[in-house]
Every structure is written in C-alpha cells, then in structure tokens.
Amino acid sequence: MATTDTARERDADHRFVAALIESFIEDVMTAAGLPAPDAAKVARLITEADLTGADAHGIFRLPQYVRRIRAGGFNTKPRITVTRTAAATALVDGDNGMGHLVVGRAAETAIELARDAGVGWVGVRRSNHAGTAGLYAAMPVAHGMIGVYSAVANANHMAVWGGSELLLGTNPLGIAVPSGDGPMVLDMATTVVSYGTVKKYALAGRDMPEGWLIDTQTGDPLTDPKRSAAGLLLPIGGYKGSGLAIMLGLLGGVLNGAAFGRDVIDFNYNDDGAANTGHFMLALDIARFVPLKSFMAETDRHAADLRASRRLPGIDDIRLPGDRRRACRIQRLRDGVPLPAALLAQLDTLAGELGVKPLRDGAT
Numbered sequence: 001m002a003t004t005d006t007a008r009e010r011d012a013d014h015r016f017v018a019a020l021i022e023s024f025i026e027d028v029m030t031a032a033g034l035p036a037p038d039a040a041k042v043a044r045l046i047t048e049a050d051l052t053g054a055d056a057h058g059i060f061r062l063p064q065y066v067r068r069i070r071a072g073g074f075n076t077k078p079r080i081t082v083t084r085t086a087a088a089t090a091l092v093d094g095d096n097g098m099g100h101l102v103v104g105r106a107a108e109t110a111i112e113l114a115r116d117a118g119v120g121w122v123g124v125r126r127s128n129h130a131g132t133a134g135l136y137a138a139m140p141v142a143h144g145m146i147g148v149y150s151a152v153a154n155a156n157h158m159a160v161w162g163g164s165e166l167l168l169g170t171n172p173l174g175i176a177v178p179s180g181d182g183p184m185v186l187d188m189a190t191t192v193v194s195y196g197t198v199k200k201y202a203l204a205g206r207d208m209p210e211g212w213l214i215d216t217q218t219g220d221p222l223t224d225p226k227r228s229a230a231g232l233l234l235p236i237g238g239y240k241g242s243g244l245a246i247m248l249g250l251l252g253g254v255l256n257g258a259a260f261g262r263d264v265i266d267f268n269y270n271d272d273g274a275a276n277t278g279h280f281m282l283a284l285d286i287a288r289f290v291p292l293k294s295f296m297a298e299t300d301r302h303a304a305d306l307r308a309s310r311r312l313p314g315i316d317d318i319r320l321p322g323d324r325r326r327a328c329r330i331q332r333l334r335d336g337v338p339l340p341a342a343l344l345a346q347l348d349t350l351a352g353e354l355g356v357k358p359l360r361d362g363a364t
Helices: 007-011 018-030 036-051 059-071 098-115 133-137 139-142 195-204 225-230 239-252 292-307 322-335 339-353
Strands: 012-018 079-086 089-093 118-125 145-151 171-179 184-188 211-215 231-233 277-287 337-340
Touching: 012 018, 012 145, 018 036, 018 059, 036 059, 036 098, 036 118, 036 133, 036 322, 036 337, 059 339, 079 098, 079 145, 079 211, 089 098, 098 133, 098 139, 098 145, 098 184, 098 277, 133 145, 133 171, 133 184, 139 145, 139 171, 139 277, 195 225, 195 339, 225 231, 239 277, 337 339
Parallel strands: 089 118
Antiparallel strands: 012 337, 079 089, 118 277, 145 171, 145 277, 171 184, 211 231
C-alpha cells in the first residue's frame, strides 16, 4: 500500500488543486461573516490540513463550521487578547472566535516568548475546534524550535478506563521537531481513531473495523458509524491512553479556565453554545541546548538508523512520524486533493446557500 493511501484516496470522485480549495473556503468563510483577513487565515490552515492528509479536519469540516457560525456558536469578529503572565508564559482569550485564528495567535505568541526566554508556554481559553494538532505543533519548527500542542476535544467520546460515561475527549497531541527532510511531526488522538474519522466513515457509508468503538450498554464492538452516539471510542494503549487524555485535558482545560469533563459541550449537536475550548502551545528554542544544525544532523542520523533497522515479516518499510504527512503533501500538491462524492454534494449545497461559486466547477 502506498504511504498516502487513505479512505478518501480510494473513494475520491474528483481532485482539486489546493489553491482552488483554499479560495473556495475563503469565499465561504467571507460569505458566512468572517472579515476577509480572518477568512484567508482560516482557509489556509484548513487547506493545509487536507494537503497533509488530515482529511477529517480539512474541508470536510466546512459545513459544520458554517452551521455554527449561522447559529451564533462562533464569534465572527472576536477580540483575541494575549496576557503575558511571566517571561515565558502567556494566556490567550479567544473571545469565542474560530479556533484556527485563536490557536494561530497562541502559536505566534509561544514563538515570540521562546525567542526571548528560550521557551514559551501559552494557554488558551474561550476558543473552538482548530483542526489537526500537527498544524500548530509544526509552526515553531520554521523558527528553529520544537513545537508541542494539545487541546481539549470539542466533544466527549471516551470514558475513563473502566467507566461507561462519556467524560473524556479524544484530546490530541502534536509534537514537531526539525529534520533534514522537513518537520518530523507526531499528530495523534488519545483514542484509537479521532471522532472525525468516524464521521468520515459515516459520510462514506462504510463500516468501521472492530476495535474503534464499543457499545456503552453491552460492551460489544460497534462497527456502524451511524450508531456512534450509542458507543464510546477506545483509548490508545488501554488505561494509558485514558490517563494521557486526562492529563492533557487538565493542562489544556483546567489550567486555562476552559472546559473539561462534564463541562464540555458536544459541538456536533450544539451549534449555538460557546464551547470554551482550551488548548496549550509550547515552543522551545533548540539553540538554548545544542546548535540547531547539530540537533538536525543527529535527528537525521537516528532517523536513518531507525528506518534501516531489521523489519518484521510482511513489513515493506518503516515509517517515522511525519513521513506520511510529508509524502501526502507532495502527492496532493502534484495530483490534487481528493474529495468523495458525498462530501462534494454537501459543499455544492453550501455554495448554493451562500451564493458563492461551487468548488465542483474547478474539478480536475
């Protein structure tokens, strides 16, 4: 299987150049009420999610974002404020703006702090869903820094280990370091899969594999994504994934005065409520420890060693964090971003409702 083979690649009916997707998202966001500069920023970040293979966090989310804007769930003209709390720390209040704008500001702030203090830790409150973790973790890499990002997910789809109540989110974690091949990026949910992937399977009308969700009443495997509300997502590594979700939730939520546990609203069903989503962003200046070139050379040496290590039977190659992301971006810039028919139909409807040019008109 090719490294960029995904469900969307297999189900795709059309492909679109990234610039066209970005322009379409910008038009939709502007028509929905975002100021033009903010619409452009959101469009760029959403498109980057699609380019890097994070299909469940790209244009797939656009109808949901617009629905929340229309219902008043997002503040389209937020006053995002940054409060410096110490030499290396800050707190961002997103004023219920779109998460992409809020976390983008947090990443910029963390980088600025790290330039001065060597490290920058930025907490975020009163934000919203911001897409894939890798987007923000990778931002400090361009400045010779390590990036770490996490968030409290916008809905609870997991229980504490041994429980059956939905009190934990998929709470993602992103870590990025520079290497000679480009950013080495770990981007993961604390559940076996993200809930966005479940929604993607539901849209495509495909059954899920066993081991993703279980029925909250019986504990049996749940494979019909349209019945996902009756189940809970399983954590990675059993109790370890549950514990990681708790700790990331405390750091991203409680520490910042943001929602966690029972306080989290499910933004899949609540369009007008303020989510008060919490995040945290860390930037670390590598040069405060070792020269950047030395760090990258050592990273490359170890990466080559790992890739060349003896493989298990049936394994064609060893893939490291960031490999698929990088290969997917190259392929999709060259061949276009694939979109399945069901998603394209939703985007056509959205374009008609907002009076913007349909994306379909530019299909390749």
